[in-house]
Structure formats: C-alpha cells, structure tokens
Amino acid sequence: MRTRFQQGLDELRTKLLAMGGLAEQAVDRACQAYIERDLTRCHMVLENESRINAAEREIDELAFDLLALQQPMAVDLRFILAVTKINSDLERVGDQAVNIAERVMDMVELPPADLPIDIPRMATASSAMVRRALESFIEGKAELAQAVLEMDNVVDRMRDEAFINLTRKMNDTPEVTRQALDALLVARNLERVADHATNIAEDVIFWVRGADVRHNVAVADPGARQPIVDRS
Amino acid sequence: MGVGVHVEHLNAWFGTTQALNNISMEIAANHATAIIGPSGCGKSTYVRCLNRMHETVPGARAEGTVRIGDLSIYNGTSATQVRRRVGMVFQKPNPFPTMSIYDNVAAGLKLNGFRNRRRLDEIVERSLQQSALWDEVKDHLRKKSGASLSGGQQQRLCIARALAVQPEVLLMDEPASALDPISTGKIEELIFQLKENYTIVIVTHNMQQASRVAEFTGFFLLGELIEFDKTEKLFTNPSDKRTEDYITGRFG
Numbered sequence: 001m002r003t004r005f006q007q008g009l010d011e012l013r014t015k016l017l018a019m020g021g022l023a024e025q026a027v028d029r030a031c032q033a034y035i036e037r038d039l040t041r042c043h044m045v046l047e048n049e050s051r052i053n054a055a056e057r058e059i060d061e062l063a064f065d066l067l068a069l070q071q072p073m074a075v076d077l078r079f080i081l082a083v084t085k086i087n088s089d090l091e092r093v094g095d096q097a098v099n100i101a102e103r104v105m106d107m108v109e110l111p112p113a114d115l116p117i118d119i120p121r122m123a124t125a126s127s128a129m130v131r132r133a134l135e136s137f138i139e140g141k142a143e144l145a146q147a148v149l150e151m152d153n154v155v156d157r158m159r160d161e162a163f164i165n166l167t168r169k170m171n172d173t174p175e176v177t178r179q180a181l182d183a184l185l186v187a188r189n190l191e192r193v194a195d196h197a198t199n200i201a202e203d204v205i206f207w208v209r210g211a212d213v214r215h216n217v218a219v220a221d222p223g224a225r226q227p228i229v230d231r232s
Numbered sequence: 233m234g235v236g237v238h239v240e241h242l243n244a245w246f247g248t249t250q251a252l253n254n255i256s257m258e259i260a261a262n263h264a265t266a267i268i269g270p271s272g273c274g275k276s277t278y279v280r281c282l283n284r285m286h287e288t289v290p291g292a293r294a295e296g297t298v299r300i301g302d303l304s305i306y307n308g309t310s311a312t313q314v315r316r317r318v319g320m321v322f323q324k325p326n327p328f329p330t331m332s333i334y335d336n337v338a339a340g341l342k343l344n345g346f347r348n349r350r351r352l353d354e355i356v357e358r359s360l361q362q363s364a365l366w367d368e369v370k371d372h373l374r375k376k377s378g379a380s381l382s383g384g385q386q387q388r389l390c391i392a393r394a395l396a397v398q399p400e401v402l403l404m405d406e407p408a409s410a411l412d413p414i415s416t417g418k419i420e421e422l423i424f425q426l427k428e429n430y431t432i433v434i435v436t437h438n439m440q441q442a443s444r445v446a447e448f449t450g451f452f453l454l455g456e457l458i459e460f461d462k463t464e465k466l467f468t469n470p471s472d473k474r475t476e477d478y479i480t481g482r483f484g
C-alpha cells in the first residue's frame with residue numbers, strides 16, 4: 001500500500017469538498033441576498049471569493065504534485081483528473097455567485113419591481129444540483145451523478161421561461177427594464193451554476209466508470225464497477 | 233518482418249511447481265506487447281517459453297501450443313530453429329567480453345556457418361544502425377571489446393547481436409532496468425523503431441515504460457494471465473480489480 005500517496009489523495013478529496021462547501025455557500029448567500037435585497041450578504045459573497053480562488057490554487061498544486069511525483073494509474077489517475085476539472089467548475093460557481101451579488105447590489109439601488117420570475121425556485125434547483133453533484137463525489141456513486149445530469153433540463157427550461165416572460169415585461173412596462181435585466185442576468189447565472197453542476201457530475205462518472213459522458217456522446221454503463229473509495 | 237505469436241493453453245513447471253497456468257494470448261505482429269506483474273508472477277518464465285529457453289533450466293518443462301508465425305515450437309521443432317526466429321535481450325547486458333564489437337554482432341551468424349565477409353560487414357553495420365549504436369562505435373568496431381562500452385551501449389550491442397540473425401520476434405526481459413534514464417530513453421526509442429520490422433515482447437517492472445512503448449499489455453499474477461488488453465485501456469480503466477490493485481500500488 002502506498003501510504004503517502006493515499007494520504008495525498010485523501011487530502012485532495014478533503015480540500016475539494018471544503019471548496020465545494022464554500023462555492024455552495026456563496027450561491028446560497030447570493031440568492032438569499034436577492035430575495036431579501038440584502039447588501040451585507042452581497043459583501044460577504046464578494047469577500048469570500050478570494051478564499052475560493054486560493055482553494056482552487058491549492059488543489060491544483062496538490063494535484064500537480066501527485067501527478068508529477070506519484071505517477072498515478074487507472075482509477076487514481078481518473079480521480080485526480082476529475083478533481084482538477086471539478087476544481088475549475090467550483091471556482092466558476094463561485095464566480096457566478098459574485099455575478100449574482102453584483103446584480104443584487106445594482107437592484108437594491110432601484111425601486112422594487114414585481115417581476116414574472118421565480119428566482120428562489122431556480123436557486124433551489126441549481127443549488128440542489130451542486131449539492132447532489134458533490135454528494136455523488138463524496139459517495140463515489142455514478143447513479144447519483146447521473147441523476148444530476150437529468151436535472152439540468154429543468155433549470156434550462158426555467159431560464160428560457162424567464163427570458164420570454166421578462167422580455168414581455170420590459171415591453172409592457174419599460175420603467176422596470178433595468179430591474180428585469182438584472183433578474184434575467186441572475187437567471188442566466190443560476191443556469192450557469194447548473195451547467196457547472198452538470199460538468200461536476202460528468203467528471204464523477206468519468207472517475208467512477210471510466211466513461212466520458214460529456215455532450216451526450218456516451219451512455220454510462222450502469223453495470224460498471226465501483227471505484228475504490230477509501231473511507232478510513 | 234515480424235510475425236504474430238499464438239499462445240494457447242501454455243503451462244510451465246519448475247520440477248513439480250507450476251509456474252504458468254493455462255496461458256492463452258495472441259501477440260500482434262509488428263507491435264510491442266508488454267508483460268507486467270509482481271516478482272515471481274511468471275512473466276519471465278512466460279517469455280522464456282516463447283523461445284524454448286525455459287526448458288534449459290534442469291527439471292523445467294512446458295506444455296501447450298506456441299506458434300511463431302506458422303512455426304509450432306513445441307511440436308518437434310528444434311530449439312535452435314526456434315531461436316533463429318526469436319531473438320532475446322536480457323536484463324543485464326551480456327556482450328561476449330573478449331570479443332570485439334564487430335565479432336559480438338557477427339557471433340550468431342558465424343556460429344551458423346556464415347562466412348561471406350562482405351555480407352557479414354553489411355549485416356553488422358545494418359544491425360548496429362538498427363540498434364542505434366552505429367554512429368557511436370563505427371570507428372573502432374574491431375579495436376574495442378564489447379565490454380569496453382557503457383552499460384547502455386552494451387545493451388544496444390546485445391540488441392544488435394540479436395537482430396543480426398534477422399529474427400521475426402524479439403523478446404526483451406527488463407532490457408532497461410539496469411540503465412540510466414538517458415540510456416533507457418534510447419532503448420525505448422529503439423523499441424518504437426524496431427516495431428516496423430519485428431514483433432516485440434517486453435517484460436518490464438516499470439509501468440510507465442510499458443505504457444510508453446507497448447500497444448498491448450498483459451498483467452500476470454501467480455502464474456496466470458489476469459488481463460490482456462490495449463495498453464491505454466489497461467492503465468486507465470482496467471477490467472479486473474486485481475490489475476487495478478497492482479497498477480495503483482494497492483497490493484500488500
């Protein structure tokens with residue numbers, strides 16, 4: 001047993017999960033800020049971004065060291081590659097949270113408007129996708145990841161509906177155009193969060209099954225073996 | 233040109249101890265096939281069965297079918313006839329120490345009664361060029377002995393010696409394990425070039441080396457062939473858990 005290597009892989013897993021927690025928290029805070037028009041939460045999201053960026057660099061460095069020094073093979077190699085990609089996606093999730101917070105800071109300056117968009121529902125769906133994608137990573141279960149992929153269409157549809165409804169609103173009530181645009185951008189940010197969750201789920205499937213399911217080019221084999229997940 | 237090697241139900245013993253258990257494998261012509269596995273798994277025994285060297289150990293025997301191209305080697309064929317078609321390079325370079333570089337390469341041909349001087353010169357040059365040693369030794373072919381070369385050069389000399397008799401298959405048993413990284417790189421580069429004309433079977437402990445040089449890899453464990461697949465598949469997504477445990481270092 002290569003103890004030091006295993007310790008490195010465990011450390012990588014722990015760091016990625018901690019980063020996942022930060023990214024998830026950032027999205028939740030930004031959405032809560034939208035709902036409550038809360039500037040304090042917006043500032044917290046902006047301040048937290050540097051922690052996410054630092055975590056991204058740390059994870060990349062550790063993954064780079066493990067690749068260079070330990071020459072991982074098979075499931076370990078797939079795990080490290082998946083971690084580096086999930087790492088980028090989580091950092092982008094953090095960026096989307098910052099974008100949402102910036103939109104909220106703009107909206108707070110404007111009079112509240114009644115807009116035909118259900119941001120809380122969309123936020124719940126997108127956050128759930130990130131959370132479940134991370135759960136599939138923790139458990140090393142491709143079935144959980146597969147379920148995340150199937151949720152993406154729901155969020156895409158919400159974004160499309162928001163586009164139609166908000167465009168109509170802007171035509172009918174031009175004085176709330178800026179608020180509607182902000183809401184539309186938030187909807188797009190949340191849809192991107194869902195896309196990143198989808199990428200994370202695809203990377204988990206790659207790690208677990210060795211199957212590339214990106215862009216619907218392959219169907220993951222449900223009978224494939226589970227990876228060796230060290231739970232010690 | 234290289235030929236394919238067909239192995240079917242091959243069993244081998246040292247006395248009463250069975251070292252290989254029912255191995256079947258199709259080795260593709262003009263490709264490199266790597267054999268990996270922990271010490272004592274039977275990988276060296278396996279390649280030594282492919283040129284009838286296994287039986288040179290007292291008490292050792294092998295049974296089963298091995299065909300080099302169309303030549304069935306355990307079917308009344310003489311060992312000498314087999315070894316003319318199957319060359320071998322060992323872990324430790326073993327040039328004939330008292331012979332010149334030239335004579336080392338020509339040794340196999342001379343042993344077979346080959347006397348045409350001009351033709352011998354041509355073959356020695358061609359073999360040394362194929363083993364990427366020619367430029368380093370061409371000015372002192374007859375002056376320097378094989379033993380005066382560096383370890384990496386000696387190994388390439390042994391490869392030239394094996395190539396001189398124009399085999400169809402080249403067996404390499406850990407050919408670079410005693411060499412520094414530069415010499416190892418040269419041997420690996422050479423394996424890549426040699427594939428054009430020969431079928432190569434390489435035993436190695438170095439999994440990175442297997443993944444660099446071989447298109448196909450077989451994993452042996454306790455005398456059994458556990459998994460045989462394209463190298464890329466075996467090292468990124470093996471089908472058998474034992475293969476995965478070995479290549480990821482989870483054994484023991």
